[in-house]
Amino acid sequence: MYKVLYPNQAENAVLETRDQYICPFTGKRFSSMDKLVGSAIPTLIQWATAQQRREAERAAARSQENS
Numbered sequence: 001m002y003k004v005l006y007p008n009q010a011e012n013a014v015l016e017t018r019d020q021y022i023c024p025f026t027g028k029r030f031s032s033m034d035k036l037v038g039s040a041i042p043t044l045i046q047w048a049t050a051q052q053r054r055e056a057e058r059a060a061a062r063s064q065e066n067s
Helices: 033-066
Strands: none
């Protein structure tokens, strides 16, 4: 641990923290909100189109049962 905090026998340790944003849809981690949003938008579009397709299939199945 000492070698990690003080590389090359440095006198001062420098700790750095980085913000990570976790996508609620995929669970992936991103370094910025822009990257997270850029990745989430295509996923949300795919989910929305899949939901519309499922609803259309259900409606077609219902109409076929009624006929």
